Amino acid sequence: MLTETWVVFTRQMKQQLRNPVWVFFGLTQPILYLVLFGPLLTNIEGGGLGGENSWNVFVPGLLLQLVIFGAGFAGFGIIQELREGVVDRQRVTPARRVSLIMGRTVTNVVTIGVQAVILVAVAIPFGLDPSWSGVAVSILIVCLLSIGLAAASYAMGLIMQDEDSFAPFVQGVSLPLLLLSGVLLPMTLAPTWLRKLSELNPLTYVIDGVRDLFVGDFSTIAAKGALAALGVSVVLGWWATRRFGRASA
Amino acid sequence: MLPDPMIETHGLARSFKTKTGPVAAVQGIDFEVCPGQIVGLLGPNGAGKTTTLRMLTTLLRPTTGSATVAGVDLRADPREVRRRIGYVAQIGATPAPGTILGEELVAQARLQGMSKADAMSRLTELLPRLDLAGFERRALSEMSGGQRRRFDVALGLMHSPMLVFLDEPTTGLDPQSRANLWDHIRSLRDDQGVTIMLSTHYLDEADLLADRLLVMDGGQIVADDTPDALKARVAGDVVCISVDGDLVTAQQVAGDALHPRTSVIERDQLVLTVDRGDIAVPPLLRALDVAGIALQSVQIHRPTLDDVFLTMTGRSLREDTT
Numbered sequence: 001m002l003t004e005t006w007v008v009f010t011r012q013m014k015q016q017l018r019n020p021v022w023v024f025f026g027l028t029q030p031i032l033y034l035v036l037f038g039p040l041l042t043n044i045e046g047g048g049l050g051g052e053n054s055w056n057v058f059v060p061g062l063l064l065q066l067v068i069f070g071a072g073f074a075g076f077g078i079i080q081e082l083r084e085g086v087v088d089r090q091r092v093t094p095a096r097r098v099s100l101i102m103g104r105t106v107t108n109v110v111t112i113g114v115q116a117v118i119l120v121a122v123a124i125p126f127g128l129d130p131s132w133s134g135v136a137v138s139i140l141i142v143c144l145l146s147i148g149l150a151a152a153s154y155a156m157g158l159i160m161q162d163e164d165s166f167a168p169f170v171q172g173v174s175l176p177l178l179l180l181s182g183v184l185l186p187m188t189l190a191p192t193w194l195r196k197l198s199e200l201n202p203l204t205y206v207i208d209g210v211r212d213l214f215v216g217d218f219s220t221i222a223a224k225g226a227l228a229a230l231g232v233s234v235v236l237g238w239w240a241t242r243r244f245g246r247a248s249a
Numbered sequence: 250m251l252p253d254p255m256i257e258t259h260g261l262a263r264s265f266k267t268k269t270g271p272v273a274a275v276q277g278i279d280f281e282v283c284p285g286q287i288v289g290l291l292g293p294n295g296a297g298k299t300t301t302l303r304m305l306t307t308l309l310r311p312t313t314g315s316a317t318v319a320g321v322d323l324r325a326d327p328r329e330v331r332r333r334i335g336y337v338a339q340i341g342a343t344p345a346p347g348t349i350l351g352e353e354l355v356a357q358a359r360l361q362g363m364s365k366a367d368a369m370s371r372l373t374e375l376l377p378r379l380d381l382a383g384f385e386r387r388a389l390s391e392m393s394g395g396q397r398r399r400f401d402v403a404l405g406l407m408h409s410p411m412l413v414f415l416d417e418p419t420t421g422l423d424p425q426s427r428a429n430l431w432d433h434i435r436s437l438r439d440d441q442g443v444t445i446m447l448s449t450h451y452l453d454e455a456d457l458l459a460d461r462l463l464v465m466d467g468g469q470i471v472a473d474d475t476p477d478a479l480k481a482r483v484a485g486d487v488v489c490i491s492v493d494g495d496l497v498t499a500q501q502v503a504g505d506a507l508h509p510r511t512s513v514i515e516r517d518q519l520v521l522t523v524d525r526g527d528i529a530v531p532p533l534l535r536a537l538d539v540a541g542i543a544l545q546s547v548q549i550h551r552p553t554l555d556d557v558f559l560t561m562t563g564r565s566l567r568e569d570t571t
Binding site for chain 1: 352356359362
């Protein structure tokens with residue numbers, strides 16, 4: 001199984017490296033937010049915002065945004081692969097279905113990990129001064145989360161089989177999820193109804209956890225965040241593998 | 250004693266759910282394929298050819314029925330079936346610019362469970378056989394249609410399967426590339442003893458390449474024989490006439506005058522099968538003349554596979570040929 005996953009991973013990774021523009025493409029949006037929106041937060045009071053500390057609240061949000069869009073749109077590629085016949089060609093081999101999807105997913109995890117490091121590095125000159133061990137654990141959590149999201153995105157790509165319906169679908173799902181997790185501003189600023197709603201969103205726990213980690217607080221909130229990421233990935237990964245294995249047209 | 254069949258199906262069927270209700274794409278087909286044969290699945294688009302191939306290659310679960318493929322029960326152990334068969338899908342979209350022929354073939358072989366060393370040596374051995382020697386480093390997006398199709402065939406052959414499925418292998422190729430690919434397919438059977446099942450809607454391909462034909466229409470197998478035997482079924486000659494006037498009247502007149510075996514209107518022609526074309530034409534001309542129908546043209550020819558299909562289904566295969 002590891003060999004199969006490795007074969008699929010190296011195949012995808014080689015293609016990605018031959019066209020590295022995608023790595024930067026995914027970074028433009030969070031970096032624009034960082035540069036053109038982030039500085040506004042340093043002059044705001046409340047919700048842990050204000051001054052240099054704002055960056056420890058804001059950069060975790062950008063990391064999550066990176067993951068949700070980066071992993072969310074992973075399925076775009078498989079629609080093209082479906083057309084090229086790559087998916088069917090791999091499905092007629094005895095390779096395990098979980099290897100076929102995980103090999104692809106690991107490619108996204110690596111890409112997102114690299115992007116996350118770049119994003120944090122870009123934030124430093126603006127005044128980000130976090131707990132570095134917390135950042136390291138945060139990036140691991142973010143990578144863990146992207147496994148499930150990318151796998152689910154691949155499965156959705158296989159189901160929809162068409163970019164024109166897939167793109168609005170991903171937008172339609174990811175934007176509310178992001179806003180409801182308090183990605184731009186912390187949910188502590190929210191009115192009660194909105195906060196209650198956000199508590200239904202597993203991503204809220206991830207971002208709260210990462211925000212704690214950024215200030216070096218290895219708290220139960222941080223542990224909950226890691227658990228939420230793990231839970232999301234296990235459930236979505238399991239569902240996606242089943243979907244990938246299902247013999248359908 | 251006959252060898253065990255390479256493929257054996259019993260009531261294999263598949264239906265799809267659509268907005269307008271279930272559609273039975275394949276309606277319970279039974280057939281056997283002997284080892285070492287090229288078997289053609291001939292029929293128009295929508296006949297159920299691809300659905301049949303996708304079921305036999307484990308890509309689509311049959312709704313009902315069973316099949317043994319390469320000695321393995323399709324339902325019980327699809328993974329072992331995958332190990333034993335090769336599959337060449339219908340021509341796909343142009344591959345992404347970063348895909349390199351050699352890498353793709355080695356990756357495919359490794360997913361089939363071969364070691365890297367075995368995959369590399371198999372690559373060196375296989376490429377010259379498909380006229381692809383020296384193409385290892387080539388980007389697929391830079392190759393011609395015929396070359397890409399041969400690469401597709403190579404994908405299905407890397408693990409040296411004993412049974413290979415080809416879905417419309419030559420669709421979209423120029424005549425030269427088609428003939429070239431036919432040679433490669435024949436040599437698989439002749440030199441390697443591989444059993445081949447291919448789908449096609451090309452009559453010439455079915456006629457020249459297949460040892461045996463399964464003719465499909467509307468999800469069913471309507472005939473199963475060698476191309477020659479199928480053509481012999483349409484005994485006699487085929488007479489095609491076109492007239493200045495109403496074809497239905499002409500059909501009645503011709504029916505009364507000749508009592509043909511079959512009589513079908515196909516587009517602007519009346520197609521009759523008769524015992525002997527040469528002696529059928531004079532009375533036909535007289536009868537049409539008496540009925541006041543002006544004749545535009547008369548053709549007599551030996552039956553083709555298209556005539557076989559036409560007499561069996563009342564429709565021409567050519568209408569679907571792109």
